[in-house]
Every structure is written in C-alpha cells, then in structure tokens.
Amino acid sequence: MSNHQAPKEHRILNRLVADEGVTRRQFMQRATALGVSVATASSIWTSNAVAAQKRGGHLRVAVDGGSTSDTLDITWATGGTHSQSLIDTFRNKLVDYARSADGRVVLDPDLAEEWGHSNGGKRWTFKLRQGIEFHNGKTLDTQDVVDSMNLHRGEDTKSSGASLMKIVSDISAQGNDVIFDLNEAAVDFPFYLGQNLFTIGPSEGGEVDQSGVGTGPFILEQFEPGIRGSGERNPNYFKEGKPYLDSFEILAVNDPQARTLGLQGGDMDVIHPVDPKTAALVDKLPGVGVVSVPSGSTITMPMHADKAPFDSVDFRLALKYALDRSEFRDKIYRGHASLANDHPVAPYDPNFNKDIPQRDFDPDKARFHLKKSGYEGTKIQLHASEAAFVGSVDAGVLFGENAKKVGIDIEVVRQPTDGYWSNVWSKVPFCYCYWNDRPPADTILTLAYICDAAWGDTNWCNEKFDNLVTAARVEFDPVKRKELYDEIQRMLHDEGSTIVALYQNWIHGISHKVDTGGELLGTLPLDGLSAFEKWSLKA
8 A cells, every 4th residue: 555545644654753853652652642553553663664774784882891701601691781782682582572652661572473371370381483593504493492491490500590480390392382380370471581581592402502503683703702792694584674784793892981982983883881971972973872761770789688787777778868869860870860769660660669758868867777777887888890880989989978977987999890790799798780671570579689589689588578579470460469569669668688779771872874763672771682683774
C-alpha cells in the first residue's frame, strides 16, 4: 500500500517518524493519541527506522571498565562495559529487553520465539527459533541452551547468575522447547533470562564453547582483555536486515579525558561515559552530541553489616542521613542523575514505592542515630575508584565534609581502576559501587540483596527480608504483590546495609554521523549493550 492510500493516521505517523528529532516514546505517545494500536505503531516506527538506516561501515567505540581480568566466559559478567558489550554482541539470549510505549522495560523474543508458563508458574517453556547457526556453522538446538544454562547451576559453579538459577530444579528439552522447572512459582522468571548473564554458546558432548563463538550479529575478530575487541558482520544473522555495520572495534579507555580527546579528534565515533563535569562542553564540539539516557542504574555504597561500626543499624542510618544526595547529583553528576532512596527499585517499575519520604541530608537525624549507635568519633575509610563512576573521589570528599559536620570522620582511599572489581569491591567494608539496571525488582533483589546472593556485597542477612522477596516472587495478584514490594523497599530504606544514593544517566558522546535508530534503551549503556546490532553510520 502506498503512503497516500494508507489511513490518515498512518500517514501522519509516517511523516512524524521521518522527523529526525522525534524519539520513539514521543512517536508512540502521538500514535496512542491518534487511536493507533501499539502493535501497529511499533510496526510503522520499525519499518521507517529500518528503511532510513544505511548499511556498511566500521564503528569505533571507546568505553571505560576495561580490565586485564576480562574474559568472554559465559558465566562471567561482573566486568565493565567493554567486556559486557562483547559478550552481548557475539552471543544471544533466549529473550532480550525492549521498551514499551509507556516507557516500561518489557521482553522481546531473541533465540526463543515465544514462551509461557504452566503448573501455576512453576514451569516455563521457551520455544526455540529454527534454522539459527552459530558462527562455527553448528545449528542451534535445545541441547546448546540446556548446557549453557546449566553452567550457572550446581554447587561448583562460579557463575554470577547462580543465585538467580537456584530457583531452577531442572532444565530439559522436548522437541523445539526448552523447559525450566522451578522449585517455586516465579512471576518474572523470563526477565531473569534477559540478563546478559545468560547468553548461549555452542555445545559439543556437554562442553560449551567459551571462546566467544555465538549466534550474535558479529563474529569475533580480536579480543585483548582490558584493551580492545572487534568483530565482523555475521552474514547468517537470524534477524532480518541486521546488523547494519560491516564491522566494529571497541577500545577499553579508562581515562575520561583520553576518551573525550578521541571523540574530539575523530578517532572515535562513540564514547561512554562522558564525564558529567565536561558533558556540556562535549555537546558543543563540532559534529558531536551528548546523549544522556535516564536509567535505573544505581550508585551505591555497600557497608559490610558484619563488621564494626557498620554492624549497627543506627550507624548505617547516620551515614545515610549524612549524605547530601542533591549536592552529589548537582556537583558530581551535573544533573545527569536523579535521587535514589536507599533501595534499588527503579522509579519506572510498577512496584516502585513512591510513598517512602525521600531521604536527603539531615544533620540532626544523622547526629541522633550516630549517638544511638555508640560509635561517635569513629574514623572509617571509603574506597573510591573511577571504575565505579567518574568523579568518585570528589564525591567521597564531599561526603566526608558533610559527615564531619555530624561527627563522622571519613578517609577517602583512592583505588586504581584495574582490578577494582576483583580486589576491592566486596572485599573492603565500605566502598563505592554501581549497579546496572536489572528489571524487574525481583532480579536485582535476588542477585544482590538476599542472604545468599551471588553478588551480595554487604553481608547483610535478614530472614524476614528474604521471606518477603520469596513471597513477592510467587505472588501473581498484582495488588498483593505491590504491597509486598512496598514493604521490601521500606525495609531496605530503614534497615538495609547499602546507601543507594542516585540513579545515574548513561552519558554518551556520539558523532553526528552515527544513527542510533531512535531513543536509546536505558537498561545498560550503549542502548542496552545492543549498539553494534542496532546502530548504523549515515551516508
């Protein structure tokens, strides 16, 4: 059907999507106002965006988070943006994250074309697409999925996803279906599998290839841990028309100034993150723009609850009230962040508790809880590194100045970026950390906050809290579920051993010759780590 034959509403939307300044969210809101269904509007947006994007070219990206300990191991996903981008680009998952018209994070099919539950939510069945090839020529089958997923299970696993997989009692295959039987019902179990923890590799004789071979849009060309990675287009990729690029290279550049100079000099097409202090200046560079994407990614300060003085709930509350979050947001992030409230649930999550009063700097309450804790005059160390976020040392100094006003002496210890996640984080009793957005609420709570969490970094263990998380996980009634999550967030706010200070934006510096295809997904940097698959270069 030609455009002049299409319904009037469709013609309006076709003209709107042609406007380079319109975002997908704005487009979908207009479509809803015109009475066009979400499915039809999504189809119009996608067809126009795909038609507009060009094929070919080589994309050069510089990111932070590179370390000599980086690997492409399927079970390892604790590294920074450099290694995570490669893991997600060379392999696929059963499902992947996408954004709904109203801004929620939803699931899209990836290697699985459909899924559903039975047995009251204790069995989840995923139907595999057919005819998909790995880079080595092997055809994807259900055994590849079963063996890849089993890498995250068992007592000997070192997988970061082990705590999420503890709910799984068995993984089996039946025809083209992969079946997950669970110990208990789990409403959001498919969201677990959208994590970059759970990519799929080819299996032979029960051994899964860990070298980077996958079904992804690019084939591994080069990988130097902590230095660079590159890939060439997969000519047999199963998603029609993708990727647009011929090849890419991603460099690990931990120095924010070096990243900016690379973009300014034309040696890089994309950098992440841009230092918030210089974002306004970078945005004024010729041929370059800054794209700041709000996210549910949290900036945190985990405290080891089994070590003094952090073993005192009151001392932890004193620190929470001694932090000036507004100052943190304005002086360190220059507005590229929003206030968080000592729990990790994102504001867009339908189970976010908006009724908890926002905590900010309150010296009177800080002094009250400090005196009650019995730890007045105690000196503590706060370990900071650019690996956690740009400006972390400055943030620590600001925190220390305000803490001193209430009687807490904080020494900021600068740590190197290389090896921070393996040598400092979770090893020292008080440090800076950040957590990528991991929707929905159950995912991040299970990964990092329950007693036996694989990524637990506070040693805080509370049986009542764990029982609440379990109860919310199995509750299908949305009203009752919301009530449980409200209590979970309030408990973390009042008793938890993590200061959750801010939700940070992902701040990208992007050359004008790069076409991102629309609004970026905020779950992870680089469009949810999908930049190499979704982005293109303009002619």
